[in-house]
Amino acid sequence: MNPQLVGVEELTGTYPFDIRQSMKAMRLNRFFWQLREASARTLWLENRTAAYDAAGLTPEERTLVDNTDWLGLIRYGVSFFVLEKFARVVKITNLGVYASMRGETLEEFLKTRQVPNAV
Secondary structure, eight states, X not given: OOGGGTTGGGSTTOOOOOHHHHXXXXXXXXXXXXXXXXXXXXXXXXXXXXXXXXXXXXXXXXXXXXXXXXXXXXXXXXXXXXXXXXXXXXXXXXHHHHHHHTTOOHHHHHHTSOOTTOX
């Protein structure tokens, strides 16, 4: 194990992205990265099964995507940088993703931020 990660499991809400996680989630990370291309977005929007088959996604991975399970995807090992590509496809902002990860609506989440006039 990476010595920098020793004890990380004791930090609530921390999901390190290391080589082990990266390798586990390689298919999903590539799938989300490809969503920057119009043809990949169109395929997923019009025929999810074909898009998943082309990416070789497992049933578990397909379920995570279908459920837009943001926190589940992070825990699985997906990089947030590629999740941003997916968020744009499903028309959710980063703040909306953060709120979902916390089990909150965007409005509830914004009330927890120290931003004057946010809501």
